[in-house]
Amino acid sequence: MAFDLAQKTAFITGGASGIGLAVAKLFIEQGAKVAIADIQDPSTTAKEIGAIGLQCDVSSETSVSNALTLARELLGCSLDIVVLNAGIGDVGPTLEKSDSSLIERVTAVNYYGVVYGLKHAPGVMNDDGAIICTASLAAFVNVPGSAIYSASKKAVVSLTEMAALELGPRGIRVNCICPGYVDTNMGSGDGGRQLCEAFTALGRMATVGDISGVFLFLASDASRYVTGQAIKVDGGWSAGLSLQLLEQLTGSETSPG
Numbered sequence: 001m002a003f004d005l006a007q008k009t010a011f012i013t014g015g016a017s018g019i020g021l022a023v024a025k026l027f028i029e030q031g032a033k034v035a036i037a038d039i040q041d042p043s044t045t046a047k048e049i050g051a052i053g054l055q056c057d058v059s060s061e062t063s064v065s066n067a068l069t070l071a072r073e074l075l076g077c078s079l080d081i082v083v084l085n086a087g088i089g090d091v092g093p094t095l096e097k098s099d100s101s102l103i104e105r106v107t108a109v110n111y112y113g114v115v116y117g118l119k120h121a122p123g124v125m126n127d128d129g130a131i132i133c134t135a136s137l138a139a140f141v142n143v144p145g146s147a148i149y150s151a152s153k154k155a156v157v158s159l160t161e162m163a164a165l166e167l168g169p170r171g172i173r174v175n176c177i178c179p180g181y182v183d184t185n186m187g188s189g190d191g192g193r194q195l196c197e198a199f200t201a202l203g204r205m206a207t208v209g210d211i212s213g214v215f216l217f218l219a220s221d222a223s224r225y226v227t228g229q230a231i232k233v234d235g236g237w238s239a240g241l242s243l244q245l246l247e248q249l250t251g252s253e254t255s256p257g
Contacts, residue, residue, distance in 0.1 A: 002222035006031030009079050010219065011071045013058055013117065014086030015051070016042035018184035019134065022208035023083060023215045025049055030216060032081065035071040039086070058086045058113030065120045072124040079125045081219045084117040085134040087153075091146040103148050110152035118163045118174070128171035132218045133160050135176040137234045153178070157230045164228030173227035175218045180234035182206045198245045201236025210235075 010027050014020040015036025024036050028050055036042050036049075037056035046053030052074050056067035072078055087110045090102055114133050121131055136153040138146055156176055164174040181192035183205050196205040214233050217223050232238050243253045250256050 003216055003220045004031060005081075005216075005220060008032045008081060008219075009072075009075045009077055010034045010081035010083065011037065011068060011079050011121075012083040012085055013037045013056060013064075013067075013113065014134075015083075016040065016045045016053075019179070019182060019208050019211050019215075020083070020085040021045065021049075022212040023085065024051055026212045026216055027081070027219065030220075032219075033075050035075055037067045037071070037086075056086075058084075058116065059108035061112075061116045061119075064113070064116040068117075068120050068124045077126075079121070080129045082117065082121040082125065082129070082131045083134075083215060083219075084114050084121075084131065086113050087134060087136075089149060091143075091149045094145055095147045098148055106148045106152050110149070111155050114156050114159055118159055122167060122170070122172060125172060129173075130219050130223075131163065131167070131172060131174045132215055133174070133176040135160070135178045135230060137178050137180040137232055137237060139178055139230070140232065140238055141234075160230060161228045168227065173218070173223065175223075175226060175229045175231065177211065177214050177218070178230050178232045178234070179206060179211050180232075180237050182208060182211060184208060196235060196237070198248070199237050199242055200234065201239055201242050203242065203244055204235065206233065206235060 010032045012020050012024050015024045016038035024034050027034050035052040037054040039057050041055045042053040054067045057063040133156050135156040138150040139153040139157050160176040181196050193205045247253050
C-alpha cells in the first residue's frame with residue numbers, strides 16, 4: 001500500500017514519450033489521475049492511456065503556469081505530484097565549438113523548464129505532495145562534448161536541493177532522478193549502448209521500465225522522509241570501473257598491483 005497512488009493527482013511534463021510516458025502509465029496503474037504535458041499536442045497519447053493531455057512549452061513561463069493551472073482545473077483538485085521531466089539531449093560539440101543557438105535551446109528547456117515548474121507548481125499543489133525532476137548522470141559524470149547539457153542537468157540538482165529546503169515546511173518533498181543512458185529517442189543509440197555495456201556494472205543500457213519505478217517510489221508514501229536528493233539510476237556506472245572494462249583495459253578483472 002505504500003506505493004498506492006489512489007486518490008492522487010499528477011502532472012508530468014514531457015509525458016507523451018520516453019521516460020515521461022512510462023511514468024504516466026505506471027502512475028495510472030497505481031490509481032493516480034494524470035495530466036501529461038508536451039510541446040506537441042499529446043491528446044491522442046493521453047486518450048490511449050487514460051490521461052488528460054495538455055500542450056506546453058516548458059521554455060515559456062506563461063505556458064508552464066497556464067498548463068499547471070489547467071491541469072488542476074481539469075483534474076478537479078489540487079495536484080499531489082508534479083514531475084518536471086521535459087528535456088532535450090543535444091550534445092556533441094566541445095565548449096569552444098558550441099554555438100549560441102545550442103546553448104540557448106538547451107538552457108531554455110533543461111534549466112528554465114525546471115525553474116518555471118518549481119516556481120509555479122507549489123501554487124497548485126496540496127501540502128505533503130511530491131515534486132520529481134529529471135536530471136541526468138551527466139550532472140556527475142563528464143563526457144567531452146556534453147558541457148552545455150551536463151551544466152543544465154547539474155543546475156537541476158542544485159534547484160532540487162534549494163526547492164526541498166524552501167518547500168519543506170509544507171511537507172512537499174522535492175527530489176531528482178539522474179538516469180544514465182536510457183533506450184529512448186534521447187538514448188544516443190548504439191553509441192550510448194556501447195558505453196553502457198562497457199561502463200556499467202550491469203553491462204547494459206536502461207529501459208524506461210528500469211527508471212519509472214524510481215519515480216513511483218519518490219511519488220509515493222514509501223519515500224515520505226526522502227527530500228533534496230539526487231538519485232543516480234545508472235546501472236552502477238558511477239560506482240567505479242566495471243569488471244568488463246577493467247578486463248578490456250588490463251586483461252584482468254582485478255585492480256593491477
